Amino acid sequence: MANITKEEIRKPENLVYKKTDLLTDKALSYCPGCGHGTTHRIIMEVLEEMDIQDKTIGIAPVGCSVLAYDFMNIDMQQAAHGRAPALATAIKRLMPEKFVFTYQGDGDLAAIGTAETIHACNRGENIVIIFINNGIYGMTGGQMAPTTLPGMKSSTSPYGRDTHLMGNPLKMTELVAQLPGTIYVTRQSVHTPSNVRKTKKAIRKAFENQKLNKGVSFVEVVSNCNSGWKMTPVQSNKWMEENMFPFYPLGDIKVNTD
């Protein structure tokens, strides 16, 4: 062992993991422990495995992932807050041979962009929507989101979300599953290696679905916002399992791809 050189260790046959070339070398702007980065990675791995970098156009939202285009080495557009599905609609209709996806947070997709989300899903646009649900407005400093759980504290619900005063959390994923335009609707997470594998599989399926030309594939990723939740990454993952998953149960909600 002692006389193995660095060069020998770096031989291709010893390689166990390599960052995909579809992620740029730019350091991620996300807080350590945040699910955004992991989700970015697996989307890019899927595009690399499918060899569709040159055919894919991604849309970044307004939210913590507004700079997704700094990290994803593909052609990307940055949308106004909530409008990504409208952009995606036009791109896919004007260039039907391309793979088009939006990447959106819960404030972006389920509050300000509700109309664009519902109508793109209802029209059955042939796109992929990746929905990062962290139950909070991460970017603007942890305000209440439409997805914030009952009783959950945020900077605009400092005493916990009172559903009588502030309304109930919105289960957007169940809602879009009701619409005829969606063909694949699933809810996943990226907080453990096995969940990462499942989510990657779901994202792969979603992109493969675009070849079917049959409608929207919608992948929710229940994620943590350790900063907004004011927890350590480990605490936030535990809290997510104990509180988010019972309300937002993981698994496929609709598979209508045959």
Add this chain to the structure above:
Amino acid sequence: MKGNEAFAEAAIRAGADGYFGYPITPQSEVMEYLMAEKPHERTGMVVLQAESEVAAINMVYGGAACGKRVLTSSSSPGISLKQEGISYIAGAELPCLILNVVRGGPGLGTIQPSQSDYFQSTKGGGHGDYRMIVLAPSSVQEMADFAGLGFELAFKYRNPVMVLSDGAIGQMMEKVELEEQRPRFTEEEIIKNTPWATTGKTKNRERNIITSLNLDSAKQEQHNIDLQKKYKLIQEKETRFELINCEDAEYLIVAYGTSARLSQKAVDLLRNQGIKAGLLRPITLFPFPTEAISKLADRVKGILTVEMSAGQMVEDVKLAVGCRVKVEHFGRMGGIIPSPTEVVEAMHKKIIGG
């Protein structure tokens, strides 16, 4: 043909790739005409009825960012909803065409014609320091011509172009000569003409990013400086206007669109009375024909602006003229079109006798 229909047909013939809109009076004929024409079969053009004007303008953003020739149309309340999207489009420097068939406001206002969106169109409307190129048709022929010209200017400057019409010109029927069908650009041509567009990152180029965001203030300031340079160039190169009976004019009317049509009649009436009147009709509202007005201000005795508003363009005319001669505004609001006789009276009361 109706003005709205002429615009729609001309857009197809200009090789448009996509139209995205939401119904509103008095411009719904644009989408109705397009849907009836099946441009998907004629040229492969996409026509989609969106869920709102907000969605429609963001569809335009998405399509424009792919280097496609895309357009939307609406009327005043709908154009207000589009302002966020227009600001993003201007910030990301995307080419596109927006038709506003103006109706009277504020609020839901009236469905009758008006010119009260001049400020919104020429001074921003959305947030940030940006400008659209604004073309003001005064005939059905120009409704048609400005679809093609609008696309040309939009792509030349990577800038949104607005055709600022009004309910009268949109609804009016006139004979029109249309251009021949121009083929839509192929993907290869788009990649060549708009190398910045998001067409899919190939191995032989860096990725293309369309965004209006710069978190670094120095970069954002530079971006603004570059935008201002572009707007200055547009002012130098693209100012368009028409002069009618201005050679010997002692009294000048400045009016665009429908107001220009009736002001032309007013000029005839004034000339019949022995008054040497002339008309300057701005064709581009941004860039505004400041220099032409300034030159005329050196030789005329007074200037009347005629607008179907409380007086918006008059501010730009005053800026061009300074205090050299009297500048007054005459207009009707709320969807009322002034008559040529009213304009003649206003000229007497406010300028000649005033």
